[in-house]
Amino acid sequence: MDADAYRPGAGDLVDGCYELSDSLGKGGMAQVWRAREVSDGREIAVKFLRHDSEALHCLDPQEREAELTVRNARFQREARLLGTLDHPGIPELYGSGSHQGMPYIAMRLVNGVSLRTFLDEHSPLPLATAVAVAAQMAHALACAHTLPVVHRDLKPANVMIDDEGRVVLIDFGIAKPLRSDATRYTAHGSTLGTRGYLAPEQILELDPTTRTDVYCFGCIFYELLTGRPPFPLGADSGLTDKHLNEVPLPPSVHAAGIPEAIDDLVLQMLAKKPDQRPYVDEVLAVLGPFAPRSGDPETRPRTHPDPTAPLRRPEELTTCPRAVPVPPPAVSAPVEGEWLEYRTIDRLCARAESEIASGEPGEAAVRLRELTARVRKEWGDRRPVVRRVWQGAADGLRLAGDFGSAARLYQVVDEALIHGDGPAERAERAVTRLRLAECRLTFGELEAAVAAVDTAGRTAAGLPSELANRVEAVRVAVDVQLTARLTDR
Template sequence: MSAEEHRPGARELVDGRYELDTPLGRGGMAQVWQACEVSTGRNVAVKFLRLDSEDLRRLDTRELRAELAVLYARFRREAELLSSLDHSGIPELYGHGLHRDMPYIAMRLVTGVTLRSFLDEHNTLPLAPAIAVAAQAAEALACAHTHPVVHRDLKPQNIMIDDEGVVTLIDFGIAKPLRADATRYTAHGSTLGSRGYQAPEQIMEKEPTARTDIYSFGCVVYELLAGRPPFPLGEDSGLIGKHLYEDPPPPGVYTAGVPEALDDLVLRMLDKVPERRPAIGEVLDVFAPFCPRPGDPEPRPRTHPDPTAPCRRPKDRSVASRPVAAAPPSPSSPGQDEWLDVRVVQQLCATAEQELYEGEPGEATRSLQGMTGRVRQEWGSRRPLVRRVWRLAADGLRLAGDFGAAAPLYQDIDSGLLHGEGPAERAERAVLRLRVAECRLAFGEMAAAIEAVQAAGHTAAGLPAPYATRVEDERRAVDEQITARLADPESTDL
């Protein structure tokens, strides 16, 4: 492999599918072109891996070969991640491959302005557009975290606002899946994250988690509300130390009218301890009361683009999620316009239990996942069958790898569906919390998982033998996952 590979040019046909038109940007790792997909006529973005960067030129032959292998692997991983993330706020993948030995990714063309340019033009924003940007970006980030994937480079330059005000997260080039089996790739001389937006654990080169994104996103939200970053980039002296050790003042110190709830949220997002930062779901919950609603008037002063428009006029949005094939309804599933039949739900539960026993969540499990809200609404929170439906739905999501969706179900069972303080209930709570810990472990939240395992051990010690055995079996399974991660020699390799 050579760093002096082919350089793409206008009118060039890539892989027989995309005709290059105009270069859109060039960074240290990649270059992006606007292109036309020949078969459909739609405009797309084609991203090429750069093989001619100055960093690569400095390497000898052996180092270059190793470095290119890492870069190729990261590029393939970016394509895989984009193919799995289904949200209108994340560019969908159209294709990927090699063009004259140069890796490329073709994806939806995101037009408009970066949030960096938008903030530079408008300085301090009114509250409505600031929260509209933050909420839309948070929804896209929630999609990534559900899989779970951590972006690792959230900053205003990687957030786009199109002419309709729709916000899109871009550049998943150093994004990382948080599965235990995910391969880690470290590039020569690379710095993960961007100066001024790196979480303390990124600066210290520790394992990233979803809460790493929360810190970086907190820096972005701070700037949206305050008109300046928590620690301005111009203050070069001690910038790293400020992110490691100092707490910024609340955004409301710099901008009048910032609600106390938002001040508190942003400061918690910027907590130096990852486990103390809120999850993205809580961030969205705090944003919700302040987000523009359908029918609200246009904010003053006006901005272009107007990020409140998708919130105020949702029917006008022309950008939609890519179509997803719906699973065929189970013939035994109750319709949405009829009351639930206890016998039908019991049969679905029995079938789902068999699916989960075989390790393959199937149609019955998916049906239960779609009716958790209905069973609770129609039958209340104390009926054992309601808890059975929720538990099977959560177990199915966990086994399918959707840890972000499974964890809240387990937590809701613990807090709202499980009643009593007898040995059976105490054992069930311990198991539920261990399942939550397993989900958190998938997001890299090691400390929370260790704490849950220790608490389960104390609970098991005070239970009668049959219940203690059940808790111990679950505790050991999670503890083994923690041990495997701690023993991984690449556990700090970002």
């Protein structure tokens, strides 16, 4: 690039705050240096946007300027995202700015090895080690998806295992917030991601959702379990077609001792259609019984680093905070051994509904969440109060910003708790499906929202006016959000 462009060097003092020591490597768009923070002496990583990459040399001046503008914007967005994401599996942001015209990001230094290096040295992995890596990845992804943010470039080279065994997702350079006001920095015809780890919708240049990450994660998990990706990379020109059309063999074909539940999970993660893949917290739920637990012995053969160590020492783990904090309940839930009392639950539902109507779910709404499993267990699926508890819990979670949890509750209401086909049931079903679509819209699933809005409109047309008005009020609200997102595409 420009002859006078800044090139980082050992001993440079960046912005008067960070003294560079040695280069940790560089890619096509960025380079990373180890540095010392002058104020307290701690070691950190400083990532610089490259203005001298080989790809830029191939462009004419006008194209080069346009590409640099896009890269600068992505780099600034990466800094903003790191400042928002708060999880031990995602590097913390310490600062960002520009030094001698070169944008930089200062962040936590991850001392360890890349998952690519780890796999090259230790494959095949014991099942416990493979699941430990996958579970930690899933925890970090769940944090990002709660916002919601899609990483879009998950691959073994973008996963680190630190010296203590913690798994850390790195390089959010092309990550994308799934908000209606998020700016697009991708031109059609420029597929983002890495060959061999692209979801079908990325290959087809469709909008990503959180389940785009789940597909890429599935490719990595497959390799963790078997020592090979679902479709070998090589120079095979048919790789793209395989990701678009071919169903991979179950992992157990390539490695012994893989439980059927893990086999099924991986194949679901690699489904061609995004809506057929699980959400990342559903992945976590399947992994749970197979993950190492506190007090378990070291896995053999031993590896360094040891990804099972943080799970065997759970006191060293922290949890991802909610995107929007929910106040804790002031009153404890009913004692597990006691029968639930109808009048108590009815009053609790009324209080929660009042909170939800005000737009500020509080203690009662939180209490309903604690009772969802119990009311179904004790009273079954057909009593209206059970549906009322689940509906109130889902509404509270939605208003609190926990759209993934709310979506799962709405889905149960739709599939198991609404009975009959009278006008009231049709209205209830339409509203529930609209709310489910509203939650999934947050994760970029636009087509499902379009279908729900269209179906709700037809349903409302055949209902008595009072019920029709209720459906229409929700339909219009969801349609406004949908229109904003479609306009932004």
